[in-house]
Amino acid sequence: xxxxxESGGGLVQPGGSLRLSCAASGFTFSSYAMSWVRQAPGxxxxxxxxxxxxxxxxxxxxSVKGRFIISRDNSKNTLSLQMNSLRAEDTAIFYCAKxxxxxxxxxxxxxxxxxxx
Amino acid sequence: DIQMTQSPSSVSxxxxxxxxxxxxxxxxxxxxxxxxxxxxxxxxxxxxxxASNLQSGVPSRFSGSGSGTDFTLTISSLQPEDFAxxxxxxxxxxxxxxxxxxxxxxx
Numbered sequence: 001x002x003x004x005x006e007s008g009g010g011l012v013q014p015g016g017s018l019r020l021s022c023a024a025s026g027f028t029f030s031s032y033a034m035s036w037v038r039q040a041p042g043x044x045x046x047x048x049x050x051x052x053x054x055x056x057x058x059x060x061x062x063s064v065k066g067r068f069i070i071s072r073d074n075s076k077n078t079l080s081l082q083m084n085s086l087r088a089e090d091t092a093i094f095y096c097a098k099x100x101x102x103x104x105x106x107x108x109x110x111x112x113x114x115x116x117x
Numbered sequence: 118d119i120q121m122t123q124s125p126s127s128v129s130x131x132x133x134x135x136x137x138x139x140x141x142x143x144x145x146x147x148x149x150x151x152x153x154x155x156x157x158x159x160x161x162x163x164x165x166x167x168a169s170n171l172q173s174g175v176p177s178r179f180s181g182s183g184s185g186t187d188f189t190l191t192i193s194s195l196q197p198e199d200f201a202x203x204x205x206x207x208x209x210x211x212x213x214x215x216x217x218x219x220x221x222x223x224x
Contacts, residue, residue, distance in 0.1 A: 035213075037161075045153070045161060045204050047213040059211040062118070095160055102208030103151035103166035110160055 002026040004096050004108035011114045016086050022079040022096030022108055030054070030074040033099040036081050038092035039110075046092070049081065050099065064090075086115045119143050119207050123216035129224040136192040138219045140205035145185045149209035152181055152190045155218075156201045164203075165190065195221070 008020040022034070036048040049070040050059045058070050069082040079096050091114050097104035120143035130136050140150065148168035153161040163172045165181035168188055178193045192199055200223055205216040 044218045045155070045206075045215045047206070047215060050211070050213070059213075061212045101166050101170075102149055103163055103172075103206070104153075104161070105163050105166070105172065107160040107162070 002098065002106050004098065004106060006094065006096055006108045006111035009094065009111035009113045011116065012086055013117050014087060014115055016115075017082070017084045018086065018113060020081040020083065020094055020096075020111060020113070022081075024077045024079065024096075024098070027098065029072075029077040034072060034079045035097045035099055035104055036070060036079075036094055037097055037104065037107075038090075038094045038113075040089070040092045043092075048094070051079070083113070086113075088115050091115050118212055119146060119210060119214055121205055121207055121214050121216040123203075123205055123219050125219060126217065127220040127222060129222045130195050131224045132195055132197060134195045134224075136195050136199075136221060138190045138203055138205075138221075140183075140188045140190070140216050142186045142188075142207055142209075146207045146209035148184050149207060150181075150183065150188050151206045151208060152179075153204045153206065154199075154201045155204065161204065192221075 003025045005023045035050040051070045055072045067085045071080045093110040095110045096108045098106040122141045124139045150168045152165040155161040169181045202218045202220045
């Protein structure tokens with residue numbers, strides 16, 4: 001059974017940093033690209049970042065480029081998102097997702113990140 | 118960046134109705150389009166990938182069509198569990214972009 005479990009969310013002050021993790025199980029982790037997608041309160045979905053299965057290729061939304069870093073540890077079946085210089089507009093539920101055929105075929109339950117003083 | 122525009126933004130329908138949601142890309146994306154369903158407080162769920170391919174386990178009343186810039190998601194006979202918000206997403210190029218969502222409400 002595929003499982004994705006996000007952790008690391010919480011309350012952080014503007015300008016601060018936070019690292020999200022996503023523990024994957026139930027599939028061959030290294031064979032799949034993985035993505036982060038977020039949803040601000042009451043708003044729609046926003047794609048944030050994608051990393052290839054090997055971890056070599058990474059892609060970012062313009063809104064987070066230069067502030068967020070996506071990475072993966074295939075030996076530990078873990079996806080990460082290092083978020084720096086956080087802003088109030090980064091407040092959202094962050095979902096990790098398993099990609100296949102250029103779609104996000106399975107999603108975690110999401111983790112809330114709140115940026116506020 | 119490719120912009121995705123969904124219409125309508127909301128639709129009121131009854132159980133048994135046929136519902137069609139449209140998604141338009143600002144430039145051609147071949148068939149690199151996915152549709153997701155999201156219920157309140159839940160993670161999105163993939164319904165359709167590559168414009169017309171039904172994800173495993175998704176009821177056959179859901180179907181997708183289109184290519185290039187214009188795409189549709191059709192629910193042939195709306196069921197109570199289908200009341201949700203639906204999003205399209207292009208996967209032709211990065212940054213991947215979502216439509217703004219279409220809320221399907223009970224009439």
